[in-house]
Amino acid sequence: MNQIITVNASQSYNINVSYDNLNDLVNFLKNSNFVRKIFIISDTTVCRLHLQTLLSYIEQTNFVYSVYCFEPGEQSKSKEVLFDIYDFLIENNADRKTPLLAFGGGVVGDIASFAASTFMRGIPLIHVPTTIVSQTDSSIGGKTAINHAKGKNLIGTFYQPNAVFIDTKFLDTLSDEEFFNAFSEIIKYGIIMDKQLFEFLETYIDDILKRNYKTITKIIYDCAKNKSIIIQKDEKELGLRAILNFGHTLGHAIEAFFEYKKYTHSQAVSIGEVFAAKLSYKLGLIDEKTFYRIKNLLEKFNLPTKIDKIEPIELINIMQHDKKSKGGILEFILTKGIGEAIIANDINNSLLTETIRELQ
Ligand SMILES: NC(=O)c1ccc[n+]([C@@H]2O[C@H](COP(=O)([O-])OP(=O)(O)OC[C@H]3O[C@@H](n4cnc5c(N)ncnc54)[C@H](O)[C@@H]3O)[C@@H](O)[C@H]2O)c1
Ligand SMILES: O=C(O)C(=O)C[C@@H](O)[C@H](O)[C@H](O)COP(=O)(O)O
Ligand SMILES: [Zn+2]
Numbered sequence: 001m002n003q004i005i006t007v008n009a010s011q012s013y014n015i016n017v018s019y020d021n022l023n024d025l026v027n028f029l030k031n032s033n034f035v036r037k038i039f040i041i042s043d044t045t046v047c048r049l050h051l052q053t054l055l056s057y058i059e060q061t062n063f064v065y066s067v068y069c070f071e072p073g074e075q076s077k078s079k080e081v082l083f084d085i086y087d088f089l090i091e092n093n094a095d096r097k098t099p100l101l102a103f104g105g106g107v108v109g110d111i112a113s114f115a116a117s118t119f120m121r122g123i124p125l126i127h128v129p130t131t132i133v134s135q136t137d138s139s140i141g142g143k144t145a146i147n148h149a150k151g152k153n154l155i156g157t158f159y160q161p162n163a164v165f166i167d168t169k170f171l172d173t174l175s176d177e178e179f180f181n182a183f184s185e186i187i188k189y190g191i192i193m194d195k196q197l198f199e200f201l202e203t204y205i206d207d208i209l210k211r212n213y214k215t216i217t218k219i220i221y222d223c224a225k226n227k228s229i230i231i232q233k234d235e236k237e238l239g240l241r242a243i244l245n246f247g248h249t250l251g252h253a254i255e256a257f258f259e260y261k262k263y264t265h266s267q268a269v270s271i272g273e274v275f276a277a278k279l280s281y282k283l284g285l286i287d288e289k290t291f292y293r294i295k296n297l298l299e300k301f302n303l304p305t306k307i308d309k310i311e312p313i314e315l316i317n318i319m320q321h322d323k324k325s326k327g328g329i330l331e332f333i334l335t336k337g338i339g340e341a342i343i344a345n346d347i348n349n350s351l352l353t354e355t356i357r358e359l360q
Contacts (some may be wrong), residue, residue, distance in 0.1 A: 008232050025126070064189065128164055150321055151322070266303070
């Protein structure tokens with residue numbers, strides 16, 4: 001059964017979640033007022049595995065298509081790839097009514113949506129996400145980005161898509177490592193706002209590890225719903241939306257420190273989540289048992305929970321560039337208990353240093 005979540009934001013749109021739902025993409029395109037030409041942006045791995053499937057659906061419409069695939073990986077969230085996408089759009093005569101379809105993981109989604117939001121000051125955008133991270137998080141809510149040498153996601157816009165089609169069938173080709181690593185972003189929703197989801201993950205861990213598709217589709221739906229609730233309340237991250245950054249302040253610094261080569265986004269976020277949970281414990285916001293529940297759940301998915309032997313000041317310096325830091329004051333998302341988050345900006349450097357060291 002297809003489940004539809006409507007996001008009411010500056011542009012309202014539906015998120016369609018199901019196993020095998022691309023017929024709905026066909027109907028959406030047929031009923032749209034777009035120019036009958038579509039630009040598909042993807043990476044070479046997704047193209048190799050799934051492009052023919054996507055095209056077999058596009059061919060059921062009267063849209064003509066052009067496809068641009070770039071090298072997979074975080075390093076493609078760059079100004080060079082961005083300008084290659086602009087060149088591709090210009091060479092193929094894209095105009096303000098031709099939709100761009102982002103087909104892939106969060107890297108594809110972030111850069112393709114940034115291109116869609118800036119090309120001709122904005123062209124229609126459709127997400128067809130193919131990883132757990134992109135299905136539960138990055139295709140929803142309109143954050144677009146490329147990286148800068150000085151930090152992750154430093155250049156970006158808020159730009160809501162016209163539609164999101166989450167087909168969990170695409171997940172079948174993910175390796176176990178790629179599949180389960182992404183659970184740090186899922187556990188995040190449990191910690192910051194959804195105690196039931198956290199308990200569900202603890203209870204149904206065996207089923208999840210077997211990749212039971214009904215259980216996985218339920219979890220993906222819950223995450224998409226949780227994120228859309230936040231977006232509707234605070235689309236542009238003026239306050240509440242920052243809680244979606246639980247684990248990210250340190251996580252982004254770790255990714256950047258290792259030049260995006262050692263840890264994936266979800267792995268670095270996992271380390272950042274243990275750090276945020278430890279800070280919460282040391283500040284008396286949660287008890288030790290809750291800290292270990294968070295750490296243990298991450299470990300069930302084989303996610304990293306220790307910080308490398310890096311001088312803490314190096315990570316603190318990178319964190320100063322975080323978008324949540326204002327006037328040099330760092331902001332952290334902490335937890336007051338499973339299902340509850342708070343925003344804290346009064347944490348001194350010695351506590352940060354001490355906590356980083358304790359997790360090494
Ligand atoms: N905009 C947001 O709100 C938001 C939210 C979360 C994460 N992000 C961003 O998303 C990125 C991480 O996304 P990700 O984890 O999807 O990584 P990714 O896009 O790098 O994809 C991971 C790998 O999986 C491959 N892949 C994609 N789909 C596949 C499939 N179905 N089968 C087999 N292989 C497949 C890709 O080619 C890639 O090699 C980071 O850049 C992060 O900053 C953005
Ligand atoms: O959508 C959001 O808001 C998030 O924070 C989701 C995060 O998982 C995601 O990694 C996001 O790109 C981080 O945002 P940033 O503003 O810290 O770059
Ligand atoms: Zn994230």
